[in-house]
Amino acid sequence: SSTKKIKDFEICVPIAYGTISFWLGKKATETQSHVWTVYVRGATNEDLGAVIKKVVFQLHPSFSNARRVVESPPFELTERGWGEFEIAISIFFHDDVCDKQLDLFHPLKLYSEVEHGPLSTKKPVIVESYDEIVFPNPSDKFLARVHDHPSVIVPRLPPTMNLPHAPLEDNKRGNKRGDTKDHPHVQWFNKFSEADELLKLAEARQQVQNHIVKLRRRMSMLDNI
Amino acid sequence: MDAKDILGLPKHSLPIPQEKKSRPHKDSQRKPDGISREVYALTGGVAPLMPSVDVNQLKKRHQPENEKITWEWLSFTSSARKDDLKLYHWVRVVNGTPPTGDYQFAKYNKSVDVIKYTDEEYEKHLTDPVISRAILIARAPSPADVSSHPLVKEPYNITQEIERKRALSMVLSQTKHQERKDADAAQDAELAITLNASPEHMEKTTAPVETGSPSNIQAASGVAPLMSMADNAAAAAASLRSLRVYLRTYALDQMVQAASSSAGLRTIKRVEQFLQELKVNLKPKVPTKAVCAEHLELRKEILTLLNLQKLLQNKEEGSSYREGSYTETPDTPKRLQRGIDQDRTFVPDSVSFGAISTERVGKRDQKRKGPGREAPSSPAQSNKRPRKLKTTDSHQENRNQY
Numbered sequence: 001s002s003t004k005k006i007k008d009f010e011i012c013v014p015i016a017y018g019t020i021s022f023w024l025g026k027k028a029t030e031t032q033s034h035v036w037t038v039y040v041r042g043a044t045n046e047d048l049g050a051v052i053k054k055v056v057f058q059l060h061p062s063f064s065n066a067r068r069v070v071e072s073p074p075f076e077l078t079e080r081g082w083g084e085f086e087i088a089i090s091i092f093f094h095d096d097v098c099d100k101q102l103d104l105f106h107p108l109k110l111y112s113e114v115e116h117g118p119l120s121t122k123k124p125v126i127v128e129s130y131d132e133i134v135f136p137n138p139s140d141k142f143l144a145r146v147h148d149h150p151s152v153i154v155p156r157l158p159p160t161m162n163l164p165h166a167p168l169e170d171n172k173r174g175n176k177r178g179d180t181k182d183h184p185h186v187q188w189f190n191k192f193s194e195a196d197e198l199l200k201l202a203e204a205r206q207q208v209q210n211h212i213v214k215l216r217r218r219m220s221m222l223d224n225i
Numbered sequence: 226m227d228a229k230d231i232l233g234l235p236k237h238s239l240p241i242p243q244e245k246k247s248r249p250h251k252d253s254q255r256k257p258d259g260i261s262r263e264v265y266a267l268t269g270g271v272a273p274l275m276p277s278v279d280v281n282q283l284k285k286r287h288q289p290e291n292e293k294i295t296w297e298w299l300s301f302t303s304s305a306r307k308d309d310l311k312l313y314h315w316v317r318v319v320n321g322t323p324p325t326g327d328y329q330f331a332k333y334n335k336s337v338d339v340i341k342y343t344d345e346e347y348e349k350h351l352t353d354p355v356i357s358r359a360i361l362i363a364r365a366p367s368p369a370d371v372s373s374h375p376l377v378k379e380p381y382n383i384t385q386e387i388e389r390k391r392a393l394s395m396v397l398s399q400t401k402h403q404e405r406k407d408a409d410a411a412q413d414a415e416l417a418i419t420l421n422a423s424p425e426h427m428e429k430t431t432a433p434v435e436t437g438s439p440s441n442i443q444a445a446s447g448v449a450p451l452m453s454m455a456d457n458a459a460a461a462a463a464s465l466r467s468l469r470v471y472l473r474t475y476a477l478d479q480m481v482q483a484a485s486s487s488a489g490l491r492t493i494k495r496v497e498q499f500l501q502e503l504k505v506n507l508k509p510k511v512p513t514k515a516v517c518a519e520h521l522e523l524r525k526e527i528l529t530l531l532n533l534q535k536l537l538q539n540k541e542e543g544s545s546y547r548e549g550s551y552t553e554t555p556d557t558p559k560r561l562q563r564g565i566d567q568d569r570t571f572v573p574d575s576v577s578f579g580a581i582s583t584e585r586v587g588k589r590d591q592k593r594k595g596p597g598r599e600a601p602s603s604p605a606q607s608n609k610r611p612r613k614l615k616t617t618d619s620h621q622e623n624r625n626q627y
Contacts, residue, residue, distance in 0.1 A: 012473070012514065098469045099469070102472065130512060131472050131474050131512060132472065132473035132514065133471075133473075134470065134473055134476065135469070136465065136467075136468060136471070192510075193511065194515060197506070197511050198515060200505055201505060204500075205522065205526060208527055209526060211530055212530050215534060216533070218537060219540065222537075223408070
């Protein structure tokens with residue numbers, strides 16, 4: 001890979017994954033009290049299909065055909081049920097991306113852990129996690145294909161490396177959108193801004209550094225006796 | 226009555242006259258002897274069916290049937306006494322014959338042989354500093370008799386002893402300059418490693434530490450575990466790079482573990498407590514590359530802070546210990562006053578002179594905005610550390626006990 005010469009050249013794909021569940025209210029039965037969806041989406045709702053080939057969701061064995069394979073974006077699965085359990089999510093990448101799968105786990109939540117009032121059919125219980133898929137040694141082919149794709153974060157390339165614009169959409173999928181920008185549940189999706197966390201961390205570091213300075217001062221005062 | 230109601234049984238199972246008869250019978254059963262009714266009720270209201278402690282479980286004196294035991298008031302003597310004083314006590318007599326043998330406590334009468342010498346002996350043998358040995362040898366009938374005595378076996382070598390004590394006091398009471406040099410070198414090495422996990426940089430900072438001073442051995446050994454921490458970080462980063470794909474959270478986890486590799490569980494817990502007090506998530510909610518980097522740096526800085534605090538603690542404790550050294554007269558009160566940092570309130574309680582409470586200081590610093598006086602130490606905290614002040618030394622009787 002030509003990028004091997006560049007130190008720490010990594011391609012990263014920010015994702016959000018989790019579950020969203022709605023109580024069925026009047027339509028609820030004993031075995032199906034909720035309708036829920038488990039999914040992996042781009043953190044900014046971009047189409048992950050350029051990177052991910054398929055996602056396999058492993059459900060509770062009480063579900064028929066518990067191993068559900070989703071071969072095109074949006075990588076999600078909707079089901080009805082009554083119980084909470086842990087879902088195993090396996091992400092498989094395109095051949096030029098990576099031949100190893102990536103495994104995630106997420107507990108399905110049907111009941112809110114913070115709100116203990118009466119159930120509502122309008123307000124879902126949504127639990128999402130943010131993470132980033134990192135490819136530390138991307139192949140040239142992969143890089144060429146996704147270097148300007150919105151779902152992928154690529155470091156600034158040296159000007160000598162002039163890559164062609166990657167084809168935007170994979171026409172095999174026809175008209176089905178891979179992105180989730182207009183997803184029916186998009187209003188519930190978290191926006192995951194790093195700004196707040198960065199600010200908090202910077203403040204904390206400043207405090208710690210100040211404290212260190214104070215201690216070093218005291219140390220030298222002791223020495224000057 | 227209610228129970229019978231629930232069960233549906235007739236309320237009066239016996240005709241009235243019969244009840245009357247049975248009740249007084251029950252009453253006499255119920256009435257306890259010797260203890261009040263309420264107390265009796267505490268045990269359940271009825272006499273215990275079985276004794277709570279089986280008498281057979283108690284140890285019984287082994288006394289065969291054929292022996293006749295009497296107790297007699299008899300006199301005795303003790304080999305521990307030089308006179309023939311006869312005292313009296315109760316004695317367990319078996320079959321008419323009293324026990325034989327010495328008084329059982331005589332064996333505890335130990336005495337120490339203190340060497341005494343006459344004026345003549347002093348003149349002859351003891352004007353030499355090596356007093357006791359000389360007199361032992363002089364008094365001994367032959368050299369062979371006394372050669373196993375420890376004083377004779379290892380003769381007191383004054384020059385060697387002077388040298389040894391000099392070296393010891395040098396280590397314990399280094400000049401401030403030397404100490405500062407060593408401490409700074411150690412600190413710089415620590416900080417360089419925790420804040421900059423590159424092995425090349427490590428080599429540069431260890432070089433100045435190699436100056437001659439016995440305490441540098443400490444510094445070097447302090448550096449050694451830190452070197453492995455830098456190695457761990459580099460190894461973790463390398464192993465991540467060798468993967469074809471990984472999650473950012475996984476990478477952060479690996480790097481955090483590598484950074485904390487030299488820290489014990491307690492320190493790691495302290496780091497996490499610190500993070501919580503700083504209102505920082507133990508695991509970032511939005512783990513982007515930048516957030517993870519900042520989070521890792523913060524953890525490393527907290528580790529540095531905790532290490533610094535510990536160093537400072539040891540210094541402040543150590544300086545009080547050194548105040549009454551071999552070569553200096555114990556001029557303790559003034560010295561100790563100087564040792565106390567001006568910023569801090571003096572902790573009057575004797576246990577923790579100069580001690581710092583680690584978490585408390587951190588906490589209070591955040592809450593106070595003004596020129597912070599750091600919190601007084603918590604005695605409970607410092608009790609956990611071994612108290613160096615406790616070491617007794619016959620040379621330092623004058624040193625104030627805090």
